[in-house]
Amino acid sequence: MLVGSGLLLADHLTPPNTGRPSYALPVADDHTALDRELGPLLARNPGQTGAITLVDGIDAFAARAMSARQAGRSLDLQYYIWHDDLTGRLLAREAWLAAERGVRVRLLLDDINAGGKDTPLLVLDGHPDIEVRLYNPFRNRDGIARLLEMLQRGFSLNHRMHNKAWIADGRVAIVGGRNVGLEYFGASDASNFHDLDLLLFGPEVERASAIFDAFWNSEAVVPLSDLGTLGLDDIRATVEAIGSEARSAEARRYMERVEGSPTVRAYLQQSLAPHWSDRIRVVSDPPLKRPGDDTGDWLVGQVDRALRGAREAALLVSPYFVPGEDTSDLLVALAGRGVHVGVVTNSLAANDVAAVHGGYSKYRRGLLEGGVHLYELRPEAAGDGEGGGTGPSNVRPRTGPAGSSGASLHTKAFLVDASRGFIGSYNLDPRSAYLNTEMGVFFDDPGLAADLRAEYLHLAGPALSWKVGLDADGDLAWLDGAAEPPRLLRAEPDASRWRRLQAWAFRHLPLESQL
Template identity: 50%
Template sequence: MRTVHWVALTVLGLLLLSSLSMWLWGEFARRAQGAPSEALPVQSDQTALDALLAPWDERLGGASGAALVTRNLDAFVLRALAAREAGRSLDVQYYIWHDDLTGRLLKEALISAAERGVRVRMLIDDMNGAGRDDVLLAMDALPNLEVRLFNPARNRNTALRRALEMALRLVSTNRRMHNKAWIADNRVALVGGRNIGDEYFDASDSTNFHDADLLLVGDGVRQASRIFDQFWNSAEVIPLRALHGDRARPEPALLARSRAAWREQARASAYMQALAGGALLRERVSPLSATPLYRVDDLRVLSDPPQKAAAIAARRAPERWLMYDVLSMLFSARHEVRVISPYFVPGSSGSLLFAGQAARGVDVGIVTNSLSATDVPVVHAGYMGYRKPLLQSGVKLWEMRRSPASRARPGLLGSGASAVRPGQARPSAGGASLHTKSFVVDGERGFVGSFNFDPRSAYLNTEMGVMFSHPGLAGELRRMFDAAAHPSDSYRLSLAGEALRWHDGVAGKVWDAEPHAGWFQRALTRVLTRLPIESQL
């Protein structure tokens, strides 16, 4: 009985410590709130982007222009060129920003813009930010550049104290900002699934992600800017400098040394070569482009509110969450649904949705990662139990290979080979993993963004994306799905009685276990399926 009392007292003590920690954080966050600011309004011809895109605004009226960006090198170049051409403002919002080749080059783009007088607002989720404050503080010290963090830890230097704080504030620290947006001069935006880092731009020597963005002009950009402002000015976002207080004294020479090192590293890369011409952005917004912008009258840039991360449940307002827009679009299907989701854990309600559609005659197809391709095995473990019921209900499943047999084939979700222009060095060609998050319904309506079809995107993280109705743009998403499900890039799943089978269209082989996954991967995922953690996936 004494043991029970001690356990009860321990649990009560931890709950009190957790409550105190969250209260103290709330008090600190209230005092540390940054000065509010808003997106700068567009002008007729104040900047190069104004001159380039004002004619588009005139043609579009209140509509949006949109183009799908699947090639990874193009995605990097468009961001860098938008920053280079910006003359008024840059607003960037990301879950991950790696300190690697492409991450440093895009930081350099922000720094250069700030030095020529552009107002730069950089908003990053703090989950992956441990130990990286020095350079960010040096950037923040520039007159026109400010760095803020979403839901950050107060402890910035000691890993143990940071971990302890995050454990005590677990209810709130488990809720992250997964949004991704790059907005220049309030004239052009890139919104989609890509974070900032080598693996998102085909620069990694190990694994590169297939991903997708939408390039936006017109009203869609202003919608993205309003979402950015909502986050930037929210109680969940804290200026980096406020987290360091009087200790925020960056070494003056640090940024100069770092920039010199970045430039040396980048000098011979395909990424510097790709920026040399500087024409890609102008080509993509040209009416004569081979991949033109579509005029889309029905386009909405959507996001969860930042309060989804609030520690107090009453502030979260679930009726405003993005998952309801996603579910509404999927429920509306009459003929066909195509889903690309790298981390796919539909849960009982999602399985019922897709099974119900298949029972009503809707053609439902889903592409996700195979065990050998996924970078998050625990999520694959959460998905495994849903495969048989989905297949039995008539849903079609494909799982992407670790290394597609034909990386250079045009139309693949992000082939580095197809993105390189003549005379350029080819980016790294390591293994491939799916990271695209998109849906297309009835060949008319679609979604591209950061939302995975899993519990974490639905209930924990803030997510962002673009929902639209346009047959031309939806057709591109449908072709992207077909490329992902192609036998050279994915295994088709089927059932033989109660047993799963993977059809390898390249080798002409049928697998009866997870293809190209080692025994340890298979054993690990079987163990992980036993853990009661689906709500966190």
């Protein structure tokens, strides 16, 4: 009865967007520090967008924090996940301090990961210059009622906003794969993600702002203030706690690492060298992806067309790789035409979602037999931090995870031939294709391609990944090229029997459309 009522009444059960429409504020020549800093740079490169790759998590945090500190007009922030941890609270504090200076802050979060975080979000929303809205939210904010609503509205709640964008003053945009949290910024003691963003300034930032506005004003988005309220005591306690944490020893140690970043030092010395191009394009799915809609302009169609155009090489990085029959056939067909096709994804031991690995594993043998090269990331990320110094100038040296014992792949990107590629939030799986909204950057630029190729080779190298292949008997084998001497492994490396059983079970369940 719950599920049936959800199917019949889905549109009525979804909270409506009662928020007033608002749009990106117009840029000015010298209104803010970012205007004054970037204006002359953009004037020397008319019609072109500047781009810097952010490989290292410390650099990625620094870019967000520094742009927030320099913002004088607006911050538009759009994320799938914003963890209530040290880095999440530090960046929330930067947004709060910007609002204290009169900066308008709009924070748009997907609600599937916002459960239980209403108090700090309502504190932010309580500032007169900050507004928080949630994508496809639950009416019930916690407890058993939220679980029952998930059952009732399961089909409509299955559509999520996976976009990631940080836009300051309409001048700077950070677009890519990172959410906000310890593991995305090299700050986790347990496991950190290999991830990738692009820092953009120029005409395409306006396009990123237009995408944000389309989501902000869409019917799928609801003001947080419609869903809960907060007392003054809660506000005071939360603000005091965040302020105390910002002065803590842990925060100081992390910020010392940020301030010591080579990219931060290069920025302060004005020696960063962005790639300038008029062939950089920020793209996104529409705010709502309904079954039966025309998918021609969705990212799935654009990604498919880009891959089909490969003539020499197609190098793919996807942490959650469930290619399905169509993409598997495409990759095998490309390899059959003499195109070098390589894929870096998570191993079972490194993947944080065993179900996804189960979905991927059913296509692995066919891809290998068809000439596709597969690399699976090792969970311990052995040797990370040794490969960054030899790459292009915009690929910053990798500091590696501080104190972490593991790593997982989160980069979502691909490179076609010598210059064309994509960096963003899009996984090569059915969920990114048809259920989640996704966002990213297409480019046709040799410099950005060189950066991405260097990162692909770093991730696919023996220090970080096992190369998957078929042995003389046609059985799956994993080459451990970092061992002395190199050795072949005959079962999913470093994965427990329980995890292998999980992946095997999910492989045989009819769940692929949800992966």
